[in-house]
Amino acid sequence: MGDIKNSEYVIEMRNITKVFPGIIANDDITLKLKRGEIHALLGENGAGKSTLMSVLFGLYQPEKGEILKDGEVIKINNPNDANKYGIGMVHQHFKLVDVFSVLDNIILGVEPTRFGFLTKKEARKRVLELSKEYGLNVDPDAMVENITVGMQQRTEILKMLYRNNEILIFDEPTAVLTPQEIDELMEIMRGLAKEGKSILFITHKLNEIMAVADRCSVLRKGKYIGTVDIKDTTKEELSNMMVGRDVKFVVDKEDAKPEDVVLEVKKLCVKSHTHKKNVVNNVSFKVRRGEIVSIAGIDGNGQSELVHAITGLERIDSGTVELVGDDVTHKSIRYKNTHGMSHVPEDRHKHGLVLDYSLEQNIVLQRYFDKEFQSHGFIKFDAVRKYAEDLIEQYDVRSGQGPVTMARSMSGGNQQKAIIAREFDREHDLLIAVQPTRGLDVGAIEYIHKQIVKSRDNGVGVLLVSFELDEVMNLADRILVMYEGEIVGELDPKKTNAQEIGLYMAGAIKNNKAEGDKTNE
């Protein structure tokens, strides 16, 4: 590449248009990335952010428009070309080989060889250097399937750095991270920018944009709205640009009026698959109608396993679960689903959706056998269509072809909205929601939060699991903190603060009550 850096911009995407069946995902979008800046890309779910970045990374060919690097028009036909021009991308859903080590993943495709044999020694040295230089802590020999998402992401970043990429694309990197990991990532990004790397950063979290970005471009419904300097703007202005109206960040809600118990968990234990200790150890709690109980904690402290045990996705080793007074410990998932339990799962691709089914097929995933949707074993397609259209409209699920859109082709946030619509609309007394707003835009989050509070007010008991303290503080009527598989404290959101919860989450304090329970065994 030429050494004349004659343009102020490293990358210019001019008048990009990308069309999918039934939808113009990018409509004449122009985006300019300055050298060494962190440029945020903001927009509602389905606004076309991932698509635009995929165009830059060579995954999609735009129908119109051109891409310039250092002021010169370039053609990016595939990710290899992108790599050649120094463009790297961390995708919304990671692309690592699970059964390979971190090091192998990093060098995959650019393996150093001598006489046709791998020479990993130098590669390892280089990876370790890079990881030290940028504070990207990884274990090069660990298998990807065994490491945390945070480390997987650092692996993805190292992959880009190892290839000497200087334009780094991050597609919603923080959606899967814990608050601590997010802080680390922000630090890393600042460091990268200081070293002269230019960063494109997609996120729905305005706080993150305010914290690290230099400029921010906003897309709405496939169109370019504008670019602003972060130092001259506010969160409110950004969200207004993005959704076209003011967004409230705090949910209005009255005090909870808890009634009878809908979920009672008693001394629940789940054994770990990998080590001897229980991942869920002797957990007991109740959720009543009309209250939102939130489980807070750092990811990996047994929250997922607890929810899986309650919902039936994982085996319970001991203890009991009661749903509206009915002992469902050993009942099937179908039974629980049809007896008052709704569940927004943590992993939308693994559990939440059949990606190769259409949106409408996914909407009736737990109801296809209802009288409403079948007779004599034959699916009533009209009824399904009608129902799906209603929900799509009500929850503003956006997609190319409406009910018949393949779930796989939908934007991440809209996939989540489809799940939310399905679970909220099913008849239920108990709503278990794990990270319900992961990957949603601020407008959608506001809407979902309102819906959760509304459910509560209508007499539903809500169990909310979230790694985001803001969400927990905002919604919960009671907070249970989980640490190493145990509930270490129960807190009243009105009487506590982030610091105190943080101490519980880190295991620095434990409630006597929780300790007392343990000795009972």
Added chain:
Amino acid sequence: MSKKTTPKKNIFDNAGARSAFASLIAILGGFLVGFIVLVLLALFNENIDFFDAVDGFFRILAGPFSAGNKDNILFQLGNMLFNSTPLLLTGLSVAIAFKTGLFNIGAPGQYLMGAMGTLIVAHSIPTTVVPPAIVWIIALLTGILCGAIWGAIPGFFKGVLGVNEVIVCIMTNWIAANIVSWVFKDSVFINVAETKMNFIKKTSANGVSTATFGLDKFFSGSSQYSRSYMDISIFIAIIIAIVIFIILNKTTFGYELKACGYNKNASKYAGMNEKRNIILSMAIAGGLAACGAALWVLNGNQDFKWEVYQSLPSDGFNGIPVALLANSNPIGVVFSSIFLRYINVGGSNLAAQTDFNEYVSQLIIAIIIYFAGFSRYIQEAMIRLRAGRKNKEKEGK
């Protein structure tokens, strides 16, 4: 996003049409390469020249219609349709497994078990006591049941124990081959005629054979002894394909089976019994393959070779290309199975009438299958083209 483009309706907006079109392209590609191969063969063989290659190519293309006179054509057509039956059903067997996320490479074993069950029943119930039609039905159902059980075994290993179905299928294939050989060895079912000791008696020996409604006569050559095997089994197979299509696409049962195939975890989350569904899928697949065998032997004029411990029936394996070419669509399987037989017949005519050998037709089929592997790619290319055109239409406005 937002603005809905509403250009003219185009059939390629329909996924089914796209996949049928992709299969057609695969077939054309296969023919093209096959033709090139014929020409190359002609180059290296003194007895044949370029024009022979062209001529040979058209003989293959013409299938049974290259048989010469009208009688021969009818005769070959009849046999082609009859011989398509087992292929159609094993193709269906592999297709339904594919649709539910499983690879049923166990069709040969299920086929053998089906043939065994059917033959034993067809010969054991005396038609002097029970009407032959009833025996025919019981024999068919027994065969299907044997195959279903045989298919359920890999299903059980996969669903409950998590063992890869391909490995178990391969093992059950050979176990079936040995069981069948062992059961029939020294049994009363073996044909007593000196030259036919390798075979089981034809079911017609007990008066059991599939109804023909005169189809065998209609599809026959002029001379007396060349009456084709044609009976109603191909129509039974087509009806089964339609039923499978309806089950997969219109019923809650099919919805569940496919959901489990696409995403086991999400199916579990949704409260489906994913283990049971995997076993059921494989049982149905096994039953279908076995049904193919049952209909074949019940024709009444077929010799079933019982010493199979060293060789698995090719119709079992050929279900795989049939399903692939049809993109696992049950209706598509009807066409792809008959089509592959059609090419086979053309190939044997070519071998009989010219200096080419019949392997050429096998080669062309193999190439077509290879092209069918690109079907996904072709479909995506169509989507891309289509999207581009829509965009242009929009700009035009």
